[in-house]
Amino acid sequence: MGARNNPRQQMPRETASTGPALSGEHAEARSIAALRRQAEGCERCDLYKNATQLVFGEGPIDARVVFVGEQPGDREDLAGHPFVGPAGRVLDECLHEAGVDRSSCYLTNAVKHFKFEQRGKRRLHSRPNAGEIQSCAWWLGAELEQLRPDLVVALGATAVMTLLGRSVAVTKNRGDLIDTPAGYPVLVTIHPSYLLRIRDGSDAAAQRARFVEDLTKVAVYEAEHERRKQRRL
Numbered sequence: 001m002g003a004r005n006n007p008r009q010q011m012p013r014e015t016a017s018t019g020p021a022l023s024g025e026h027a028e029a030r031s032i033a034a035l036r037r038q039a040e041g042c043e044r045c046d047l048y049k050n051a052t053q054l055v056f057g058e059g060p061i062d063a064r065v066v067f068v069g070e071q072p073g074d075r076e077d078l079a080g081h082p083f084v085g086p087a088g089r090v091l092d093e094c095l096h097e098a099g100v101d102r103s104s105c106y107l108t109n110a111v112k113h114f115k116f117e118q119r120g121k122r123r124l125h126s127r128p129n130a131g132e133i134q135s136c137a138w139w140l141g142a143e144l145e146q147l148r149p150d151l152v153v154a155l156g157a158t159a160v161m162t163l164l165g166r167s168v169a170v171t172k173n174r175g176d177l178i179d180t181p182a183g184y185p186v187l188v189t190i191h192p193s194y195l196l197r198i199r200d201g202s203d204a205a206a207q208r209a210r211f212v213e214d215l216t217k218v219a220v221y222e223a224e225h226e227r228r229k230q231r232r233l
């Protein structure tokens with residue numbers, strides 16, 4: 001990952017609250033693989049009933065950066081992997097432009113089953129409610145406990161809510177690095193699917209550039225974190 005901005009501008013700030021993934025109880029297991037096996041039988045909320053399959057987080061178990069999205073979309077539900085649909089492609093492109101290697105990161109979602117409304121043959125995305133987010137924080141909290149990353153990136157409002165609670169909002173805190181009692185900061189930004197919904201071309205380009213700018217903070221933070229670790233050795 002290459003640092004492009006001044007890392008001193010990226011120091012995290014404290015937050016008084018955390019969301020259910022960082023403050024509540026969560027599943028216990030010896031590994032991410034064991035967690036995933038447990039989650040395959042999950043009935044903590046009703047979303048497992050209509051989804052094709054569980055879509056658990058994926059990436060190296062020694063990943064230093066974790067990206068948290070909202071929930072799997074239609075393509076992810078069918079494929080069984082996170083961020084493989086249109087929004088995942090936008091994320092890939094923007095990560096590349098920001099100098100972040102996706103293959104070194106762990107990608108997951110706040111909610112592990114696809115929630116949708118059936119309209120004819122189409123399955124339209126439906127936003128998970130607070131109860132579903134709370135229920136599925138059982139798994140996200142456990143993933144983060146296993147991974148113990150240097151940095152978590154919250155992609156969109158659902159991820160922000162499960163990680164940081166209701167006092168933080170994407171509109172207000174976008175681009176902020178917010179410290180948490182878990183020992184790592186959370187970077188707040190949009191979900192890449194937002195970029196796909198913008199109709200106005202110039203607005204879409206501006207928002208995309210801003211998203212790349214947000215993601216550049218991942219590379220900057222990682223470079224600074226590594227320097228601090230080396231100085232302590």
Ligand code: SF4
Binds near residue numbers: 039043047111112
């Ligand atoms: S969405 Fe999460 S909590 Fe709900 S059934 Fe699926 S894995 Fe369990």
